[in-house]
Amino acid sequence: MLSIKNLRAGIEGKEIIKGFNLEVKAGEVHAIMGPNGSGKSTLSNILAGREDYLVSSGEVSFNGKDLLDMSPEDRAREGLFLAFQYPIEIPGVSNINFLKTAINEIRAYKGLGPMEAKDFLKLIKEKQALVELQGSLAGRSVNEGFSGGEKKRNEIFQMAVLEPTLAILDETDSGLDIDALRIVANGVNKLRSADRSFIVITHYQRLLDYIVPDFVHVLYDGVIVKSGTKELALELEEKGYDWIKKEVVEA
């Protein structure tokens, strides 16, 4: 599904991603952990197509296509979704309205006609229920005046509506209360399927109790320095990152 080979990228002359490799197969859930500033959000943004970052070398293929060659919208239309670490507020643009435009443009890209209004409404209702998002929030302007937790839930709601094949969740658990965490995790779990993959970026093992990953990677200073299974997350929770940093220095 996603194959990242030796990716190097940065911003304003500063290299942040320093030779990154990752293979994600259909249906897999990968967790990426790592200290603040190690490059997790940078990686997510590069994958989503943020133009501020400069890719100096490496390859990224997504379902066999060259991802780095595509515009952000085409990446989304090909099935990539990024739940932002800090979702922005867009006053005046209604959630529903923009999702409808998004769905129809994605459909047009695939050669399909616009979705029937009643089908769209049904879809919205269904997905709202999935992430237990209040109806009033869906009808409001994108994230405007939403609490931190509501913004995160809205990201998952959008993901549920757009049904991507690869979803990157950048610290979606940060700022969620315990109930919201469970709801978001449930939402993700219900969307898990054999042809849908997830990259879950988190600082907390707790989320991984709910969304059980197939692999856990540690990103440190722009590269994956350790990979393992869900037990690695438990170990990190217990011991912190120092031992890994030490390993890196020694190696």
Added chain:
Amino acid sequence: MIAAEKISSTGKLVSDFEEVKKTLPGNSFVQNIRQKAIESFAELGIPARKNEEYKYSNVQKLFADTVTLSVAEAPFSNISIQKYLIPNLDAHTVVLANGVFSEELSSLKNLDKSIVVSSLQNAFEKHPELIEKCFSKCADINSDAFIALNTAYAADGIFISVPDNILVEKPIHIINLIAAKESTLFFPRNLFVVGKNAQVQLVETFETHDLPVKAISDSVTEIAVDENAKVQYYRLQNDCENGQQINTVCASQQKNSHFDTNTVTLSGGWIRNNLNIALNGENCETHLNGLFITSDTQHVDNHTLVDHRKPHCESNQTYKGILDEKSTGIFNGKIFVQRDAQKTNAYQSSKNILLSDDATINTKPQLEIYADDVKCSHGSSTGKIDDDALFYLRARGLGIASARKLLLHAFVNDVMQTIRINALREYLETLIHKKLGE
């Protein structure tokens, strides 16, 4: 009748007046005012570049191309106005052709008998008492050269009188049409008198019917809003690129009255709007909203003046501009709070988006506050489309064009929501959609 004279300068306009005035309508009261007005114009002259009020709007250049003076002839009436009507707007329609009231093109059936909608000429004859009370009262001939020039030369326009306690059920739609084969200067003059406890919605649209050459319209509209009256006044400026306007609106409010106005400028080559509101009674409320979306080499200059003369009034201004290509915009908002006007609330905001590096906007708030117990604020911002927002939408699958459009619609949304006539708002939304889609 007309005086077809070549003009190009202050001096010529002043000397031509001697001949033209013999043909102008109005009793001695009106003629007297005209005389004073031309004297004031002679003194003020066509404003030069160094005139602070016209610093960014070069009117000298506008008048440099010789123009023909048109004083009072409706040159066309055998046209269809269908395309100038607003879809689904159930309204009384009044047509001003080259600044002259056209009875044939207007449709005023079913208008309550007590309400007068007629030509200004007619009002000069039939309603001298209202003319003496309200004509040339809030538009001060000594304050601005174009008010003076219009007051001297204006031969016609629309007169509306809504008597006390009358609620006009349907909006009155005033359609301004301009057509000329030669570069012409027009002087439309309107007077709206709204009585105590009366209510009316006015929609004014500006269109060029057939204008292969440049024309200038120096128009003045006076609106007298009496105690406890409520007036909504919406304007859509949609001229072709040859249309040039110096458009002055002066409203005077008496106590407990509401005046809401909205100026939407979508096309037209060169536009200067002067919007002056005088709050002459306590507890008045006034909302001034504006929106301009410009492209090409369009020039749109909005000057507002809100004069708080009495206590406990509130004024609220929101102007938004989207400027593309080589267009230029100006927002200059003056707020005066006089010594008497305690407990004033006055707000002003001007926000602009530049879509091109060649577009420019100048914004200037001017607050002069002589009372001490007031709440005033102003803010202005100019920027580009928010890149983060654009990326967010694109990351959800929206193409760059529709993402931009959505963000620009969002930007103008609060101004659009102040338009309380649904058919008008929907019509404007379609026009805006088209304009942004170019």
